[in-house]
Amino acid sequence: PTFGEWVKYGLPFVPVMALVVGLYFYFAFRRRIQVKSLNISTLVRQASRKIGPMTRKEYITAAVLILLIVLWVTCSDRFGMGGPVILCIVLLNIFRILRWQDISKIQWEVVALYASACAMGKGLEATGAALYLADRFVAILPDFMHSGTGLAMATSLFTGIATNFMSDGATVSAIGPITVPMAIISQTSPLMVGLATAFASSFAHMFIIGTPNNAIAYTMAKDPLTGEQLVTLGDFFKHGFCILILSFLVMWLWVFLGYWRWMGFINGSVA
Template sequence: MIIKNLKYILPVIIPLIILLLPSDSFAIVGLTSVEQRVIAIFAMATLCWILEPIPIFATSVVIIVSELLLISDKGLWFAKTASPDLGHLISHKTIMATFASPIIMLFLGGFFLAMAATKYRLDINLARVLLKPFGTNPKYVMLGLMIITAIFSMFMSNTATTVMMLSILAPVIALLAKQDLGKVAFSLSVPIAANIGGIATPIGTPPNAIALKYLVNENSVSFGQWMVFGVPFVAVLLFIAWLLLIKLFPTSTEQINLTIKGKFLKTPKAITVYVTFILTILLWLMGDIHGMNSYVVALIPVAVFVIFKIINKDDLKRISWDVLWLVSGGIALGVALDESGLAKNAVAAIPFANFHPLLLITGASVLCLVMANFISHTAAANLLLPLVAALGASMQSLLPYGGEVVLILGVTFAASLGMSLPISTPPNALAYASGNIETKQMAKIGVILGIVGVLIAYAMLYILNKSHFIG
């Protein structure tokens, strides 16, 4: 019984032990009381995100509340007791601001676009039009499905995209013979494309948004710059994934007729959605011309859709608020690690300078890739990116290999490439639930794409950095 309840016990007991240890024992290694509390909060977050005794978004809320109580300037009175090794208390406004960070606003704008597109059937109709050129040959139909899924995942939730595309695909899979490996290939193609496609834009998946928190000042990356390397990366990896699918799971069916019924709506509200969708994307891509950053642009569709009643109060209830809270908790954890000084001290305590830069880059990516297969991609990014950012900023030896930008983006890409198991991502779980895929089949292609994807990511990022597209 005790072992069964460990997932509830460990996230409470271990942080408490850390908090109750004499502060003198931490002072010996140069850590303050505030940093000791941040370690406890970090341990709690890690255990909760891995073991999931509570929903992962709830963990983010607990992080923010714990920080407000234990390490903020308006926290519990005894937590602010003056002592020689108290350390730097963080402003409560800074911690609370993570709920309304510009990154959260960027995601909110993406949610509004996705919701309006679904409500006015823009997504289904685009799929219908874009699939026509791919004909009836099974392997080319699959390629078309993957390309369209990836494109939608750049601007919509990966999960919502997978649900939509699997519903389009279901009648076709039903026509394939029971032992036809094409069922496996088609069923895997959608979640793979959804997972990969989200990498292409800053709003495609939460780890991308988290990375933006650490890409600031001289390392800042605009929406357009992200797509300069994100889209080619997605295109290359998507093509490799397609080749693997048709090679590992060949179909015996010679022809597939994919029929999607529907037509573009021509109502004033639908036209407003179409125009706003196109305008927002163009503004994101042309930030250097008009001067607005992607966070400001993201609020334009929010205002337009609310003013014209395209998104109403009932629609607002269906927004993925849990994702926004999850991201905000990760941002708050990063703030605590950074402003308390713990991240820099942790990096300084390990002789990273003695390691070869390529070993650090590879090690950080592989660690993130492994973690992302077993826990939420967002949780993996939340835990690793603050430490990676501090490491990148402190090591001059990384500069010849692309510096901090390449390290952060490589780890971010690795977070989205963890897709070897049904539990790795919601798209994987949805596809597995179809009953057409075995875990070993998903793991086979997931492991290959994860390793190949990390290698391609660093190769492309290194080249683009040398070409001064980024950094």
């Protein structure tokens, strides 16, 4: 899909899921909330005053970011996702915002990790192993999950569980070459199943190893005075499991059985 199609099919999911997550944590922790009234706008203004006005480099960086998004939306079908990124990196170098010393400090082992995951997925596709695994997986599914919306539910469930044990990029690279052939075998829209796989790869809520965001939140969740760990691994598992279930329910009910049908996906095919 193009970047515009990605936004079209994915954006309506975001505010609903955010509202569900917010409500869950409100009801889960409402008895432990100690700050009864909090003016968020005042705190934001105070933080902004501490940061100070934007500099020339910050304005240029913001403009380059906007340009990147515009190119993704308008030109991704012609230049892909990587072309605009390379162009914007060159622009940042021209304006001396991004220096070669900065690039040399990039953790290239992370790039290698994603590259190896992509290579593994490509190997599964090239050897035919992905098609074989897809055929075997479809065979063991209940009848209502063999095609259409049921297949999208099955692939999202499989991906959502797997992504808690490895990064989202690695999950999609390894599972995508399997789930897309599953759609082809069952005469379901590959776009629908592919998007279901990609969206569910963001459901890494239970373990800190699932995504760097979890690791950062866990590391920073300490009392600044005592150093006490405020968020434990048990908290991640308990509440992450609940959020994972809610994520599946919102995706299945609001996305698959909701607005995707209004946008043209009918029984797993594009109308």
